[in-house]
Amino acid sequence: xxxxxxxxxxxxxxxxxxxxxxxxxxxxxxxxxxxxxxxxxxxxxxxxxxxxxxxxxxxxxxxxxxxxxxxxxxxxxxxxxxxxxxxxxxxxxxxxxxxxxxxxxxxxxxxxxxxxxxxxxxxxxxx
Numbered sequence: 001x002x003x004x005x006x007x008x009x010x011x012x013x014x015x016x017x018x019x020x021x022x023x024x025x026x027x028x029x030x031x032x033x034x035x036x037x038x039x040x041x042x043x044x045x046x047x048x049x050x051x052x053x054x055x056x057x058x059x060x061x062x063x064x065x066x067x068x069x070x071x072x073x074x075x076x077x078x079x080x081x082x083x084x085x086x087x088x089x090x091x092x093x094x095x096x097x098x099x100x101x102x103x104x105x106x107x108x109x110x111x112x113x114x115x116x117x118x119x120x121x122x123x124x125x126x127x
Contacts, residue, residue, distance in 0.1 A: 001031040002104035003065065004113035005042040007127070008035070012046075012057070023127060027112060034066045036074075036103040038096060068103045077102035085120065093117045 007024060014020045043061070044054035068074075078099035085093035097117055104111040104123060111124045118124035 001028050002034045002100075002107070002109040002111045003039075004100060004111055004115055004118070004124075005035075005039045005046070006114040007112050008039070008043060008061070009046055010114055010127075012052075020127070024112070027125065032066060033064060034068055034104070034107060034109055035061075036068050036100050037070055038099055038103075040067070042096065068107060070099070070103075071106075074099060074102045074106055077105070085117070088120055090117050090120060 010020060011024065040058055043058060047054040047057055078095060078101070080098070081101050082093055082095050082098035085098070094117075097115070101111055101118065101121060101123060111118060111121070112127065113124055114127045116126065119126055
């Protein structure tokens with residue numbers, strides 16, 4: 001399962017004893033977990049905004065997540081996905097969103113997300 005950054009942030013916010021965490025855990029408990037290298041920057045940004053030490057959180061995440069590097073193919077596909085989503089009126093769909101979805105597709109994984117910008121993608125599971 002490929003995590004969108006929104007899911008990681010939700011886990012950080014909610015803690016293990018919440019229904020949201022339990023819902024996520026039920027979907028991923030037996031899965032290999034992945035993120036894109038670009039998400040390290042998004043996670044660090046969120047941590048800095050919330051007065052949390054980014055290096056510590058990222059080190060913990062790297063113990064359980066497989067990090068997919070960027071490639072030219074993923075970048076080109078990401079821009080194509082962004083263009084397609086914007087054409088179907090998802091105006092906030094970003095290039096980073098496209099790269100994350102392209103990264104998930106590159107390894108044949110579904111994207112687990114809380115971000116409604118992915119609602120039109122058959123590759124996404126929206127919580």
